[in-house]
Amino acid sequence: MSNNIFSVSYFLEIFPKVVGKLDVTLYLTLIAMICALILGTILAIIAFYRVPVLYQISRVYIAFMRGTPAAPQLFFFYYGLALISTTITNMSATTAVAIIISLNMGAFMSESIRAALMSVDVGQREAAASLGMNGLQTVIRVILPQAIRVALPPLFNDIINIIKMTSLAFMLGVKDIMGVGRSEAALSLRYFETYAAIMIVYFVVIMIFSFFSKKLEKICNEAY
């Protein structure tokens, strides 16, 4: 192995190791995305209907989650709250990361979804009411189909942020793309090659995701 600043042979060696942990990153992303979407939808509906008490609580929650970085949230939860909760003490690091990303990004997603719900003009809601449709029918038949189209671009953006945010998982010792690369680099001291490999893997994943999300947006926009 040469001692050049960038060793191609080391890069070719580390790259498959990093790619080998892609399943952990994608699994974390998928779980966090689903939970964040569910949480975001619930928070958005609370905001849309201004459900008393819950609305005020959710505003504080969202402000807090958006106003603090994910890294301290992660430590606060996994090491701080673990002192008072055995559930958290016994929790796997991966689960803890998934929970924090969901709680954090759920707050962001709720804003994307809420804005989309609001984007359907009140006139259409009045038209539905004047025809005798009830609230649920109006939401399912009129508001949601239009809101989804508006929500897609910001939600895709939020999902890209989730993919990136999973790279914090190493802080709790999770061996994902970032985690495994970091321990390899600590042994080999080959930072250039290792982190280049890591970034390339994230970049390719996000590019593939963007490609399909653009396609989907286009299909939705052509609908009407």
Add this chain to the structure above:
Amino acid sequence: MIQVDHLYKKFDENTEVLKDINLHISKNEVVSILGPSGTGKSTLLRCLNYLCVPTKGVIRIGDTTVDAEHHKKSDVRALRRHSSMVFQNYNLFKNMTALQNVMEALIQVQKKSKKEAEERAIELLEKVGMADRKDFYPSKLSGGQQQRVGIARALAVSPDVILFDEPTSALDPELVGEVLNTIQKIAEDGATMILVTHEIRFAREVSSRVLFMDEGRIAADGKPEDIISHPQNPRLQQFLKYFAQT
């Protein structure tokens, strides 16, 4: 068939928009409501189907009576089944084609089969001259075309009364005619209608009765000849003179 007793509406403490409205409208009447801007014409119309909840008063349409001071959700829904509304800005469902817009309430509210709803919807679209555009989304239709679909949609639920709130004021002048013709046709079919409009000449032609609203009250009520051609009320005279100029 429509009975309004002591209807009041306040949006806030100081502004009483409707002040003791009393009104009886019989089947097959075509009632136009005229009046200066901000006198509560839209508010009155919207109170009739509770898009706007009155502060006080009783509204009866058909066999449903709703008292504002203790109304239930189910009362409101029952009341709405007796009427339908045509909006100034059409308010078509943007995610549905013209045909789907007309079918929607037939399927969701009247629980008709898809086939039955479609047949009825096409019939109505033919009546408003929009059958050839039935598969167009609202974004691909002109204002006048959208409004005609809006009228078909309002007719679909076989309402006892159709409420029109300035159905032509958002339209380009050259498109007003097609919508007025459609409304006239429906009036000739014997529909009961309440029509808020600034088209004085049309109101005179189409209606069997004209109301003049002023500052939250019905200030004049009578046959179109009397109200429009021989106005007695000084405010009404002034209002008509203003329109004659423009």
